[in-house]
Amino acid sequence: MSFEVITPFLKPIKHLLDAETVSEIMVNPDSSIWIEEGGHIQHLPDIRFDEGALQTGLEVIANRFGKKLDADSPILNLRLPDGSRMAAMIPPVVNPRPLMTIRKFTSRNFTLADLIRVQMLTDEQAIMLTQAVCEGQNILIAGGTGSGKSTLLGTLADAIPEEERILLIEDTAELHIRKPHIVSTESQVDTHRDKVTFDDLLKAVLRHRPDRIIVGEVRGPEARTLLDAMNTGHRGTLATIHASSAHESVRRLASLASRSSANLQLDVAEEDVKRCIDLVVYISRHQGRRRVEDVLQVQRPA
Numbered sequence: 001m002s003f004e005v006i007t008p009f010l011k012p013i014k015h016l017l018d019a020e021t022v023s024e025i026m027v028n029p030d031s032s033i034w035i036e037e038g039g040h041i042q043h044l045p046d047i048r049f050d051e052g053a054l055q056t057g058l059e060v061i062a063n064r065f066g067k068k069l070d071a072d073s074p075i076l077n078l079r080l081p082d083g084s085r086m087a088a089m090i091p092p093v094v095n096p097r098p099l100m101t102i103r104k105f106t107s108r109n110f111t112l113a114d115l116i117r118v119q120m121l122t123d124e125q126a127i128m129l130t131q132a133v134c135e136g137q138n139i140l141i142a143g144g145t146g147s148g149k150s151t152l153l154g155t156l157a158d159a160i161p162e163e164e165r166i167l168l169i170e171d172t173a174e175l176h177i178r179k180p181h182i183v184s185t186e187s188q189v190d191t192h193r194d195k196v197t198f199d200d201l202l203k204a205v206l207r208h209r210p211d212r213i214i215v216g217e218v219r220g221p222e223a224r225t226l227l228d229a230m231n232t233g234h235r236g237t238l239a240t241i242h243a244s245s246a247h248e249s250v251r252r253l254a255s256l257a258s259r260s261s262a263n264l265q266l267d268v269a270e271e272d273v274k275r276c277i278d279l280v281v282y283i284s285r286h287q288g289r290r291r292v293e294d295v296l297q298v299q300r301p302a
Contacts, residue, residue, distance in 0.1 A: 002082035005064060009057030012049050017102070024146075027054060027100040036146070039288025055098045058088050080105075083174050105174060112155045120148060120283075121292040128295065132279055133159040136236035140218075142249035143283035148290040149240040150175055150216065152283060157238060160212055164236075167205040169198060170216030183208065198222040199260075202229070215239035221260035223253055227269075230276035246282040246296035250274065271301045 003017040016022050016035060024036035031054075033044045062069035062076050069076045069090060076088040083105035090098045112126050121129075132139060133156050141149045141156075157177045160166060166182040168175060177184075185201045198215075199222040205213065206229055213234055215226060218241045230237055243249035254270035261269075282294040 002080045002084060006057075006061050006080070006086070009060050010054075012047050012053075016044075016047075017104075023104050025100075025102040025104070027098070029094045029097050029099050031097055039285075039290070054100065055090055058090065058098055058100065061086070079174075083176065085174060103174075105176075110151055110155055112158065115152065115155055120152070120290050125292050125295060129156055129279070129281065130159045133157070133236070133238070134161075137278035138230050138235065138237045138276055139239075139279045139281060140249055140253065140277050141238070141240045141281045141283065142243040142246060142252075143240075144242065144244070144285060147283040147285040149283060152281065152292070153214070153238050153240055154178075157214065160236070164211035165209060166212045166214060167208060167210035168214045168216070169201045169205060169222075171198065175214070175216055177214065199225055202226060206234070210234065212236045212238070217241065218253060218256060220256065223256035224260045224264070227253075227257050227272050227276055231272060243282070246280040246294040249280050249282065250277065250296075250298065253277070274298050274301050 007014045007017055010017065013025055013033065016025050022035050022037050026034040027049070028034070031048055033047045035042050035044060058076065059069050065078050067076060067078060069088070071092060074090045074093045076086070078086050080086060085103045086100070088098055088100040112130065115121055116123055116126055129139070139156070141153050143149045154175050154177060157179065160179055162180060164181065166177060166179055168177060168182060168184045170184070171187050183205070185205060187196050187198050187201055198220055202215070202222045202225045213229065214237070215222070218226060218239050226237070226239065241249050241253055243252045250273050251270060254266060254273045257272065258264045258266045258269040277298050280296040280298060281292055282296070283290060284293040
């Protein structure tokens with residue numbers, strides 16, 4: 001099991017790591033422990049780490065994964081073998097004790113039928129989005145943290161034809177795309193070499209003949225490169241972005257693109273977004289329930 005490599009150092013939460021219903025485990029610097037289960041956040045006051053035990057365990061785990069965690073390098077990000085993510089910070093950037101979050105990877109077996117069954121989207125929305133993927137439309141999936149953007153993206157990717165070459169770009173790998181011709185890339189996080197950015201990766205993969213580009217999350221200079229790629233013939237792109245509505249996601253993507261290009265005005269960037277994005281899917285999360293709230297057909301500028 002994936003968590004076997006870390007459970008000896010995190011014994012107080014071993015049962016939470018093993019529990020299939022727990023999707024996220026959060027240990028705060030005040031030593032309080034919280035989980036997300038069934039879409040709901042819960043405090044677990046009866047579970048505690050002994051003084052110093054969590055920091056010692058995190059330092060050993062970092063070492064096991066070839067990383068460094070100490071006062072000079074107090075931030076740790078790593079991916080476990082199954083794709084689950086561990087993020088941690090230790091003093092002096094947090095106090096008085098470490099902060100740790102483990103997001104368990106639970107979405108890889110989800111299908112579109114599963115999402116319909118839990119009412120994340122309707123049959124009509126599923127048919128429309130599947131058709132859009134088959135037709136090679138560029139789709140932006142927007143929502144807040146934990147809203148299910150990656151889960152929906154992964155299931156929509158099932159509609160990509162088997163023979164098409166997919167280039168996947170992520171910060172920390174968590175998407176599971178069930179296609180035979182896929183190349184996954186990941187920007188380096190917390191290494192002791194020069195950082196490889198999202199934008200570096202995107203520029204690089206464009207040289208490798210992608211039929212489809214999938215971007216785990218657009219949040220920086222890669223927005224400009226992605227718009228350029230879509231505007232020059234790269235169709236069928238799937239990407240996610242943090243935003244509070246479908247319309248706001250268009251403005252946010254334009255804002256990210258304009259920030260990375262001194263000569264690009266925001267209104268021009270917004271027109272570029274509207275020329276290349278066909279659909280925006282907005283997912284909301286309320287009281288633990290995730291659902292597709294809006295599917296926006298982007299209107300091309302005159």
